[in-house]
Amino acid sequence: MVELYEAMSSLRAVRRLKSDPIPAAIMARVLQAAAWAPTGGNVQPFRIVVVKSREKLEKIEAWYQQEWARYTVGMRSAVDLSDNDNPTVRTLKAGDYLANHLHDVPALLVFCFNPEHMAITDAGLDRPSVVGGGSVYTAVQNTMLACRAEGLGCVLTTLLCFREAEMKSLLGIPPEWGTCAHIPIGYPILRGHGPISRRPVNKLAYFDSWGDAEI
Numbered sequence: 001m002v003e004l005y006e007a008m009s010s011l012r013a014v015r016r017l018k019s020d021p022i023p024a025a026i027m028a029r030v031l032q033a034a035a036w037a038p039t040g041g042n043v044q045p046f047r048i049v050v051v052k053s054r055e056k057l058e059k060i061e062a063w064y065q066q067e068w069a070r071y072t073v074g075m076r077s078a079v080d081l082s083d084n085d086n087p088t089v090r091t092l093k094a095g096d097y098l099a100n101h102l103h104d105v106p107a108l109l110v111f112c113f114n115p116e117h118m119a120i121t122d123a124g125l126d127r128p129s130v131v132g133g134g135s136v137y138t139a140v141q142n143t144m145l146a147c148r149a150e151g152l153g154c155v156l157t158t159l160l161c162f163r164e165a166e167m168k169s170l171l172g173i174p175p176e177w178g179t180c181a182h183i184p185i186g187y188p189i190l191r192g193h194g195p196i197s198r199r200p201v202n203k204l205a206y207f208d209s210w211g212d213a214e215i
């Protein structure tokens, strides 16, 4: 099995996925990885709806296509779309592929959360609250690392939050629950996980004072 640091350093977005089914034992391990995640007060205020129904995925795909098109308008006008060496163009093409093939993925993992079960310690601050998400995205990251270990491609998506009402109605999600991550998973069509481009650590981590980097 892939070593942990190798998994973390090659966990890139994989948007071209085969429709081949995921064996039940592998899906069970991926979901177990989510369940192991730490959450505030160990309350585990998240649930996962695994969508495999073609009929439902077709509806979801239509919503995703609309939101992806809306989200990428500016990106498309800022690049030469025939320049395949441009990383933005490559992302756009992979994203277009996903938007046109969501109906065909073997599973879409919809992460739901219940804010009533969360101690959201930054809720009263004069800025957008982030802490509540921390009791879901730990599970999201565990899920994606498990996919990496199992040779499955995946990508964290959030554009379907714009269509939360429709998603809740389609999947029977109770009123008090929200949705915050939608992860299509499947075997990669191309190379799958691989090199990632990130800021160097000394631009992200400081020692004792903001801006003071040691490494």
Ligand SMILES: Cc1cc2nc3c(=O)[nH]c(=O)nc-3n(C[C@H](O)[C@H](O)[C@H](O)COP(=O)(O)O)c2cc1C
Pocket: 011, 012, 013, 014, 015, 095, 098, 155, 156, 157, 158, 159, 160, 196, 197
């Ligand atoms: C909070 C969050 C939301 C994201 N939403 C989307 C999305 O809706 N659609 C999509 O194609 N990718 C989405 N991504 C994937 C990012 O675009 C991707 O991780 C980032 O560009 C880095 O790409 P790489 O992992 O391939 O290096 C999201 C990632 C995060 C962390």
